[in-house]
Amino acid sequence: xxxxxxxxxxxxxITGYSLLPMPLSATPADMQKAMRQAFGxxxxxxxxxxxxxxxxxxxxxxxxLSVAVDSPMTEKDHVEFIQLFAEANPLPDIARFELVALSxxxxxxxxxxLAAEQRVVAVAGMNDGSLWSGSASIVVTIAACLExxx
Amino acid sequence: MSSNRSCGITAHSLxxxxxxxxxxxxxxxxxxxxxxxxxxxxxxxxxxxxFQAEDxxxxxxxPFANPGMLWVDQGQELWRDAGSADEPSCxxxxxxxxxxxxGVAARYPAYDAETQxxxxxxxxxxxxREKHQQQSPYAYESAELLALSAFVAHQSxxxxxxxxxxxxxxxxxxxxxxxxxxxxxxxxxxxxxxHERNVGRMLRGDRLSQGQPTGYPAYRLEWxxxxxxxxxxxxxxxxxxxxxxxxGAPEYVNLELFLTWRARGLKVDAPAVRR
Amino acid sequence: xxxxxxxxxxxxxxxxxxxxxxxxSHPMETGNxxxxxxxxxxxxxxxxxxxxxxxxxxxxxxxxxxxxxNPFLAFHLRADASGxxxxxxxxxxxxxxxxxxxxxxxx
Numbered sequence: 001x002x003x004x005x006x007x008x009x010x011x012x013x014i015t016g017y018s019l020l021p022m023p024l025s026a027t028p029a030d031m032q033k034a035m036r037q038a039f040g041x042x043x044x045x046x047x048x049x050x051x052x053x054x055x056x057x058x059x060x061x062x063x064x065l066s067v068a069v070d071s072p073m074t075e076k077d078h079v080e081f082i083q084l085f086a087e088a089n090p091l092p093d094i095a096r097f098e099l100v101a102l103s104x105x106x107x108x109x110x111x112x113x114l115a116a117e118q119r120v121v122a123v124a125g126m127n128d129g130s131l132w133s134g135s136a137s138i139v140v141t142i143a144a145c146l147e148x149x150x
Numbered sequence: 151m152s153s154n155r156s157c158g159i160t161a162h163s164l165x166x167x168x169x170x171x172x173x174x175x176x177x178x179x180x181x182x183x184x185x186x187x188x189x190x191x192x193x194x195x196x197x198x199x200x201f202q203a204e205d206x207x208x209x210x211x212x213p214f215a216n217p218g219m220l221w222v223d224q225g226q227e228l229w230r231d232a233g234s235a236d237e238p239s240c241x242x243x244x245x246x247x248x249x250x251x252x253g254v255a256a257r258y259p260a261y262d263a264e265t266q267x268x269x270x271x272x273x274x275x276x277x278x279r280e281k282h283q284q285q286s287p288y289a290y291e292s293a294e295l296l297a298l299s300a301f302v303a304h305q306s307x308x309x310x311x312x313x314x315x316x317x318x319x320x321x322x323x324x325x326x327x328x329x330x331x332x333x334x335x336x337x338x339x340x341x342x343x344x345h346e347r348n349v350g351r352m353l354r355g356d357r358l359s360q361g362q363p364t365g366y367p368a369y370r371l372e373w374x375x376x377x378x379x380x381x382x383x384x385x386x387x388x389x390x391x392x393x394x395x396x397x398g399a400p401e402y403v404n405l406e407l408f409l410t411w412r413a414r415g416l417k418v419d420a421p422a423v424r425r
Numbered sequence: 426x427x428x429x430x431x432x433x434x435x436x437x438x439x440x441x442x443x444x445x446x447x448x449x450s451h452p453m454e455t456g457n458x459x460x461x462x463x464x465x466x467x468x469x470x471x472x473x474x475x476x477x478x479x480x481x482x483x484x485x486x487x488x489x490x491x492x493x494x495n496p497f498l499a500f501h502l503r504a505d506a507s508g509x510x511x512x513x514x515x516x517x518x519x520x521x522x523x524x525x526x527x528x529x530x531x532x
Contacts, residue, residue: 104503
């Protein structure tokens with residue numbers, strides 16, 4: 001009987017690309033846990049945070065991600081941090097960005113790795129202690145774990 | 151969830167796709183080397199750029215964020231610094247700015263009368279290094295050679311490709327052309343089966359392009375780094391389970407001459423970004 | 426020494442919000458990949474990026490393996506005084522790469 005594993009090994013040999021299984025990846029529950037670890041029991045409201053990902057990434061090794069938080073960015077009222085979490089990466093943490101009133105505009109952009117079709121969440125922490133979140137989902141054609149052998 | 155996830159694509163769909171390609175193609179009676187003017191079997195040449203998703207294209211077009219530019223910058227540094235105080239730098243013979251390299255990459259590979267060999271840009275740079283700088287050649291695919299070849303190629307960005315295949319270059323061209331149409335590997339596929347007869351079809355999450363060399367050295371998201379055209383060719387050989395040559399091998403330089411001739415009229419777009 | 430690229434304006438008006446982009450050559454090796462012999466490639470990542478504006482922290486990022494190779498970061502600053510922008514990347518072993526840019530702020 002041909003096991004799934006054999007199929008994978010055979011395909012890898014044929015194409016020269018190794019299809020190594022991912023290390024155990026995070027789950028939505030792991031992401032919740034990571035968020036709890038970061039924020040304790042503080043309530044997280046939905047809104048004020050716009051997370052943008054392309055609807056489809058052809059390679060999960062480098063996916064453009066931007067976050068914009070609705071905030072005047074004054075001394076009295078500004079974003080202190082934006083933290084990113086992935087639902088189905090090997091590790092749920094992606095990055096944490098610290099901003100100040102001097103940032104002027106609460107917008108960041110970076111490029112991230114995504115191991116599968118999944119949802120990414122951004123949580124923004126305001127200087128009044130409130131937490132806000134936004135999320136986006138993405139389809140990944142080639143996940144960030146295929147590795148060429150040459 | 152703790153299953154052995156296989157990163158998106160299934161092996162099954164891959165096998166089916168490859169078999170479909172093998173079945174869909176017969177060898178055309180073309181591409182046989184001859185003394186007469188060769189004919190291009192593609193009606194319209196399209197850069198690999200046209201086969202990338204919008205986001206990948208945008209990354210290539212962004213002159214700041216294109217990661218290949220990190221290598222161009224490093225190449226510019228190496229251009230000005232020979233690495234040895236006694237030897238001239240590239241810039242001491244070719245000028246500070248690299249302007250003298252404008253258009254050069256668009257007409258390589260080229261026959262070199264002195265060594266009686268066909269040199270691509272990488273080979274030409276190493277030739278200068280040995281002959282004019284008394285230094286040992288850089289290893290193919292080394293960070294230095296990638297950086298210098300990206301820097302030199304970048305000077306020709308936007309310029310139309312036009313290589314010379316007559317005279318002594320012709321034998322090299324002919325063997326590159328034959329290689330392109332020969333079946334090989336356990337999959338028994340030639341380059342043109344994928345890159346001419348199945349252009350636009352999906353293969354393993356990849357959309358098959360025409361296999362044009364215009365963007366190399368290119369930053370592949372899959373590699374997460376810049377790589378040479380020959381590194382890509384090795385992948386294509388292994389992909390049909392054929393024995394690859396080493397990067398920089400004369401067989402690949404010959405094939406590169408054919409590919410570049412086949413790409414004539416297209417513009418140099420190195421460093422390109424590919425999925 | 427890593428190779429960094431910075432896009433920041435050389436001058437700005439007081440109060441103007443400027444856009445800053447950075448790119449740096451680094452593999453951001455996750456520690457999950459294996460080489461062709463099956464051996465695990467050890468983790469090697471940048472863990473922190475800081476931008477100081479005349480010595481004040483203006484932006485900071487904590488990076489994890491999910492940041493793509495050759496990290497790209499873009500953010501903003503409100504220009505309030507002429508001076509220096511300092512960019513600092515630190516890897517997991519504490520190795521620091523620094524770049525600076527001058528900024529002239531005048532009406």
